[in-house]
Amino acid sequence: MGDVAIRVENMSKAYKIARAKYRHDTLRDQLVDGVRSLLRPRSESRPSQEVFWALREVSFEVKRGEVVGIVGHNGAGKSTLLKILSRITEPTAGRAEIYGRVGSLLEVGTGFDHELTGLENIYLSGAILGMRKAEIDRKLDEIIAFSEVDKFIDTPVKRYSSGMYVRLAFAVAAHLEPEILVVDEVLAVGDAAFQRKCLGKMGDVAQQGRTVLFVSHNMAAITRLCRWGIWLDRGYLRDHGPTDEVVAKYFAAGVQALGELTFRDRLPEAPGSEYVRLLSFRVRSDHGEVTASLDARSPFSVEIEYEVLRPAAGLRVGLRITAHDGTVLFSSTDADEGEVARDPGTYVSCCTIPGPFLNYGQYFLTVGSDTPMIQSHFLVERGLAFSVEHTGGIGAHISDGRQGVLRPALPWAVRRLA
Amino acid sequence: MVQPPMRETVGSRNSAPRLPRLLERGGEAGAASMEPPTFVIEASRGLINFDLGAIWQRRELLYFLVWRDVKVRYKQTAIGAAWAVLSPLLTVLIFAAVFGRLAKIPSDGLPYIVFAFAGFLPWTYFAQAFSRASTSLVGNAHLITKVYFPRLMIPLSAVTTPGVDFALSLASLLGLMLWYRITPTWALLALPAFLVLAAVIALGVGLWLAPLNVRYRDVSHTVPFLVQVWMYSSPVVYPLTLVPEPWRPVYSLNPMVGVIEGFRWSLLGTTAPDRLAIALSAIVGLAVLVGGLVFFRRMERAFADVI
Numbered sequence: 263m264g265d266v267a268i269r270v271e272n273m274s275k276a277y278k279i280a281r282a283k284y285r286h287d288t289l290r291d292q293l294v295d296g297v298r299s300l301l302r303p304r305s306e307s308r309p310s311q312e313v314f315w316a317l318r319e320v321s322f323e324v325k326r327g328e329v330v331g332i333v334g335h336n337g338a339g340k341s342t343l344l345k346i347l348s349r350i351t352e353p354t355a356g357r358a359e360i361y362g363r364v365g366s367l368l369e370v371g372t373g374f375d376h377e378l379t380g381l382e383n384i385y386l387s388g389a390i391l392g393m394r395k396a397e398i399d400r401k402l403d404e405i406i407a408f409s410e411v412d413k414f415i416d417t418p419v420k421r422y423s424s425g426m427y428v429r430l431a432f433a434v435a436a437h438l439e440p441e442i443l444v445v446d447e448v449l450a451v452g453d454a455a456f457q458r459k460c461l462g463k464m465g466d467v468a469q470q471g472r473t474v475l476f477v478s479h480n481m482a483a484i485t486r487l488c489r490w491g492i493w494l495d496r497g498y499l500r501d502h503g504p505t506d507e508v509v510a511k512y513f514a515a516g517v518q519a520l521g522e523l524t525f526r527d528r529l530p531e532a533p534g535s536e537y538v539r540l541l542s543f544r545v546r547s548d549h550g551e552v553t554a555s556l557d558a559r560s561p562f563s564v565e566i567e568y569e570v571l572r573p574a575a576g577l578r579v580g581l582r583i584t585a586h587d588g589t590v591l592f593s594s595t596d597a598d599e600g601e602v603a604r605d606p607g608t609y610v611s612c613c614t615i616p617g618p619f620l621n622y623g624q625y626f627l628t629v630g631s632d633t634p635m636i637q638s639h640f641l642v643e644r645g646l647a648f649s650v651e652h653t654g655g656i657g658a659h660i661s662d663g664r665q666g667v668l669r670p671a672l673p674w675a676v677r678r679l680a
Numbered sequence: 681m682v683q684p685p686m687r688e689t690v691g692s693r694n695s696a697p698r699l700p701r702l703l704e705r706g707g708e709a710g711a712a713s714m715e716p717p718t719f720v721i722e723a724s725r726g727l728i729n730f731d732l733g734a735i736w737q738r739r740e741l742l743y744f745l746v747w748r749d750v751k752v753r754y755k756q757t758a759i760g761a762a763w764a765v766l767s768p769l770l771t772v773l774i775f776a777a778v779f780g781r782l783a784k785i786p787s788d789g790l791p792y793i794v795f796a797f798a799g800f801l802p803w804t805y806f807a808q809a810f811s812r813a814s815t816s817l818v819g820n821a822h823l824i825t826k827v828y829f830p831r832l833m834i835p836l837s838a839v840t841t842p843g844v845d846f847a848l849s850l851a852s853l854l855g856l857m858l859w860y861r862i863t864p865t866w867a868l869l870a871l872p873a874f875l876v877l878a879a880v881i882a883l884g885v886g887l888w889l890a891p892l893n894v895r896y897r898d899v900s901h902t903v904p905f906l907v908q909v910w911m912y913s914s915p916v917v918y919p920l921t922l923v924p925e926p927w928r929p930v931y932s933l934n935p936m937v938g939v940i941e942g943f944r945w946s947l948l949g950t951t952a953p954d955r956l957a958i959a960l961s962a963i964v965g966l967a968v969l970v971g972g973l974v975f976f977r978r979m980e981r982a983f984a985d986v987i
Contacts (some may be wrong), residue, residue, distance in 0.1 A: 349828040351984040352723055359717035369826045375748055377755045385939055389744035
């Protein structure tokens with residue numbers, strides 16, 4: 263028995279995409295263009311297509327029994343890679359060797375038919391995902407128990423709540439026993455308790471020595487489940503190695519050295535509405551320096567500059583800080599202590615975050631503006647990343663390794679009792 | 681109150697012994713290449729690679745796909761599968777009224793209703809099979825983009841599903857024959873052969889139209905007309921004898937001519953069908969099927985990207 267499960271060599275995938283400029287607006291245009299393209303030689307017959315490389319010469323190997331997490335921004339090629347390895351789509355160039363039966367879980371409820379009952383869907387979905395009937399028969403009780411929907415197993419799934427649907431769907435998928443399991447962001451659905459149960463089940467799968475390829479934006483899940491990581495960036499393989507290192511590099515790359523994101527030089531792209539337009543936002547250290555690396559012991563501030571175009575009652579500007587695993591630490595707005603009226607003009611909203619408060623680590627800053635209950639003006643999710651470090655000072659070289667995303671300075675009192 | 685010690689994880693994770701790098705290329709990986717891969721993924725080349733073995737391996741899936749379509753078809757209906765018996769019966773009654781009574785179309789000396797039913801039976805199967813097959817890929821787009829299995833199973837299941845309705849219809853035709861005291865002959869044994877031929881033609885046509893429908897949805901709008909035109913170009917509501925003798929070989933290029941004549945002969949014991957018609961039917965049917973298989977495999981690569 264060899265020790266390689268997946269070997270990918272120089273894999274590339276191109277998609278042809280239609281350019282919006284050449285969109286056909288009327289049926290007439292379409293017919294005229296259609297006839298023209300029939301008459302023209304092949305090479306110039308498709309002026310409306312552009313090639314987009316979703317994967318570019320990606321090579322890597324996965325050993326048998328390893329659990330590998332794939333990280334990267336949206337559009338980095340993660341899903342394309344999984345689709346190629348699941349044989350749903352073909353690569354444009356390069357090859358992959360797969361040693362073992364592949365089961366893929368790119369969606370919750372693959373093959374489910376809404377008209378059929380829960381029980382019927384277990385068989386249908388199971389068969390589509392690659393299980394044999396005898397295998398489903400054998401695991402049926404286990405699947406139903408895992409899904410927690412046993413009372414409704416003879417009800418058509420169209421009458422299920424979304425939670426029940428997800429539970430049943432995952433229960434089927436969780437009982438697949440391929441040698442190689444390919445999982446896309448399927449855990450983004452379902453309630454927290456069930457997500458934990460699914461993660462636990464996936465952990466079991468890994469324990470049983472099966473190879474797992476796992477895409478998720480949930481870095482906590484990735485770091486917990488996967489020992490190895492692959493980082494894709496705009497189709498390229500940026501890095502691979504132990505998960506901790508890859509995830510750290512992935513975050514480090516997200517940390518713009520500048521600590522600022524500005525739209526002043528490209529106003530047409532600036533997020534906003536007819537009422538307000540975002541100009542820039544930045545992280546500023548205690549010393550007044552714009553930076554993406556902050557000292558854990560000192561306070562820092564977040565500045566959001568924007569232009570009010572029309573008077574908007576109830577307008578507010580706020581921020582959200584997210585830990586690297588996606589946990590939201592807190593949100594805050596400049597209207598928390600009462601509404602601030604704003605005539606048209608340019609403004610800066612500044613929020614000071616105390617120090618010591620955030621623990622060492624990587625964080626994301628999201629900024630936004632809305633008129634509560636009425637309209638969202640802009641929202642730049644995870645627009646900036648910054649790190650909180652221990653820099654300088656006496657004893658700074660000693661990492662005290664305390665746990666948690668926060669390390670606030672809290673008042674303690676020590677009294678001698680006896 | 682017991683608190684876990686504070687100084688632990690951040691450091692301890694890093695101090696864990698490093699395992700050998702998994703992703704290093706070459707080196708120890710060389711050992712694995714002794715064993716052939718389960719499969720190799722690369723841009724496909726070549727024309728003929730039907731991989732029928734993979735379909736045989738996943739035959740249970742074929743069963744489940746057919747089972748799903750049959751089940752879903754009659755869910756939430758009051759009389760369920762009785763529709764499969766009723767709807768062809770009603771259509772044939774209309775045929776009998778319009779073509780038999782009003783237009784007085786001859787029916788080879790048989791009661792028109794039995795004559796028309798014997799032709800309509802294979803025709804309904806064929807029409808359902810090929811129109812289902814033609815739209816089957818688009819109808820299963822949610823599967824094609826999310827999970828792998830031999831794509832050929834989709835049109836294959838589409839031509840199998842109407843077989844269930846066919847069986848029920850056949851039973852009602854046999855009942856009708858009993859009513860009219862028409863006893864089947866030994867020719868009845870040839871019936872499965874003609875059914876298989878109808879399936880071959882339907883699958884062949886479906887394999888051409890289904891991939892086209894993935895790219896151009898116009899196909900699904902064209903299919904209903906195609907069904908009508910094709911039906912009136914086949915001896916369903918009229919006998920082959922109505923077609924002028926010199927035109928019959930050309931007419932028989934329509935592969936359904938042989939199938940329908942074959943059905944009439946095997947069910948009702950009419951005059952044995954023209955050898956030429958049957959031979960043409962089989963040759964054209966097989967040619968369409970083989971061509972369709974090649975075309976389908978060729979187009980298959982892009983299904984998930986285009987659909």
